[in-house]
Amino acid sequence: MSRFKRGGKVDSLAGFRTEKEEPAILCGLLMAARKSGHLNLCGRGLTEVPQNVYRLNVDMPEKANQNLTFSASDRWWEQTDLTKLLLASNRLMALSDDIKLLPALVTLDLHDNQLSGLPSALGELEQLQQLRLSQNQLSVLPVVLCSLRNLRSLTLQKNLLESLPEELGQLDNLTDLELSSNHLKSLPSSLGRLTYLQKLDLSHNLLTSLPDSVAQLTSLKLLDCRNNQLTCVPANLSEMVNLEQLFLRHNKLRSLPKIPAPNLKELYVGNNQIEQLEVEQLASLAFISLLELRDNKIKALPDQITLLSTLTRLDLTNNDLSTLPASLSLLPNLKMLLLDGNPLRGIRRDLLTKGTNELLKYLRGRIKEEPGKVEECTTSMTLPSQAWVNLHNVKMLKTLEYSAKQAESIPDELFNAAEGKIVSTVNFSKNQLTSLPVRLVAFQSSVTELNLGFNRLTCCAPEICELSQLTHLDLRNNQLSDLPCELGSLSKLHSVILNYNRFKCFPDVLYQIVSLEVVLLGNNQVGGVDPGRLIRLVNLSTLDLSNNDLLNVPPELGLCTTLRCLTLEGNPFRVPRAAIMAKGTDAVMEYLRGRIPS
Structure with a gap:
């Protein structure tokens, strides 16, 4: 008679099967998270978020069911709510609606995953201030995210977004919005309602124009529109009274933007199709410190370049300049002048290699204009x-x-x-x-x-x-x-x-x-x-x-x-x-x- 009992149904492959287990999160990590309110699960190869993470502040720890005496540091009922959850650099393809069980979250980091969608429950995280979603596979930004009125920072770079909801303007406390490296072809007009926004990154998209409402972003300090298909920028950008840096590299601009923004210090318009600098455009840049014009088609600089009296750095690399105006040497604050890649004639090559100071000194020696005369002076000679x-x-x-x-x-x-x-x-x-x-x-x-x-x-x-x-x-x-x-x-x-x-x-x-x-x-x-x-x-x-x-x-x-x-x-x-x-x-x-x- 066989030693094995044959009365019940036997699974002959039972020894080869392994039950699907929830990813194990070290008990010590969860205990530390209850004390600090922070949980870092970055780079752990997770394909889903373990349930005990969502229920961290809901369920009692296993030790609580045992007849144990808790020290002051182990009193789980006195521990803090989870406010910071870092899940970056995993393999998450979805996020559960159970995320709503963490209502105290202030920071949620999901960047560098494989998310193609987001749960509606995310809109219930009313305390959320920082949401990182970059390097995922999002093709649509859920409208429910726009109800997060306390959100300060939203990063969405390197996704598949083709448009943004009009409700985006409801995020009126946002100070930092990162949208680079998507497939955006246009922007919602409600963008102008983000009046606390200080940094807006729109680089590496497919934008052909900017909405006029962008000028309403009066707190904005940095606007990055690199690597788009812009042919012009709204003239009313001059209303952006706090704008300090404007990046317009790698677009299709044919002229220098006329932007008399009072605090604009740095303007980057390299790699465009600019052929000529107009005096009116230069006059609008009254307080500019850095002007980058490299890799354009500029053939000449006007004598009125002296209008840029605050300029410290001028980059004209790889243009079509054959001569330089002597008035360039009258810029009082110019410290760096870059001219490589221009077909300059009349200036010795060795002089160009000696640096900005020597070149400006040479140009000053070429000034032939008559000395200024003091008005109402009766003598015919200039003292x-x-x-x-x-x-x-x-x-x-x-x-x-x-x-x-x-x-x-x-x-x-x-x-x-x-x-x-x-x-x-x-x-x-x-x-x-x-x-x-x-x-x-x-x-x-x-x-x-x-x-x-x-x-x-x-x-x-x-x-x-x-x-x-x-x-x-x-x-x-x-x-x-x-x-x-x-x-x-x-x-x-x-x-x-x-x-x-x-x-x-x-x-x-x-x-x-x-x-x-x-x-x-x-x-x-x-x-x-x-x-x-x-x-x-x-x-x-x-x-x-x-x-x-x-x-x-x-x-x-x-x-x-x-x-x-x-x-x-x-x-x-x-x-x-x-x-x-x-x-x-x-x-x-x-x-x-x-x-x-x-």
Whole structure:
């Protein structure tokens, strides 16, 4: 008789079958997640999210069913809800509706998976602020996502999106929207309702135009439209008052965009089909610092290139330039000029290899225009002291400039030439001035920018307060240790640059100027700052206190919620640690807030 009982039905293949098991997540990971509120499951080869992850805050842990005494650190009923779930770099093809069992999620990272759709339950995560969906296979953005009103950051690059829902405009708290490397051919007009948006990446799509509503994004600082099929950009982009960087490389533009945005500093229009630079277009870029025009078809530069008086970097690589205007050498701030790949004639090849300074020096030697004449001068001769007066800058650019002369005083001839004219910008930097030029007061109703950097000022005269329209004051690289209290009357002052001086404390008067947005105090000897008074500067977004003598950083500084850029490197304090500092301003501010005594 056989040893095996034959009474029941036997599965002859039972020993070869393995039951489908749920992916195992280490018990220690789940316990740590209950304590920290963070769970990192990146790069684990998951094809689905384990149920015990969704039910982390719903089910009791197995230990709770046992008759055990819990220590303070193991009391599961006192643990925190899951706020951060990282599932990047797995093989997820779908997400369960059970995601709604994690209603406290603030960050959900699903990038680098194989998702082709999203569950409707995702719309129930009302606390969600950061959603990362890049590098998936999404062809449609579910409308339900647009109900996540607390969402701050949405990343969707490298998907298969061909369009966006009109409901996108409901995400009115969004500050960062990444849509690069999709198949977008158009954008919804509701995009303009995202008025808190600061960064918009539309690069590597199939866009042929931008909706006019884009101009309503008045908080936007960076707009990236590289590698599309744009033939023009809306003229009303000039309404984007905070736009600083605009990327238009690899499109089909035939002319330089006319964008007089007041804060535009960097414009990238390389790899287009631009053949000519119009004076009107140049005039609109009044405050541009970097202009990239490489890989176009530009044949000549107009003499009015001097309109770009703030330009520091000009890239003209691989164009069709055969000559350069001598006026190029009159750009006062130009530090980098790139010309490789142009059929230039009349300029020796070895001169081009010597760098920007030598080339500009050569071009200055070619200037043959007659020296400027001082108006109302009765003599037929031009005095030597008048030869350098640039009447073009005074009349057209409203700029009074006498820079890099190493002079101990500003000649009267310069003020005489500008007498009776409107002057908005004054640049007397890189001289040997020891006091504020008295005759500056004559332009008190028009001067908005004053640059006295790189001089020998030991004090700032109270008369500066008479420049009532001043918005920008540059006093870097002087010998200042204090500022006059009269400076507090400058109600329109937005930025103050005081780097490389001798300040031992944060200037008291700056606490009184509510309009301030930028304060640069790096490389001084500042030993402390009063966060209680600093928090009253409700417009302050940039504060540089690097390379000073700060022994500690007051935690209350974290309450200055308007700060977007806080620089503290090079000080002798021990905390925050370098690892936290390296994460940027947001991490430092969060750390400081966490140290405020409750």
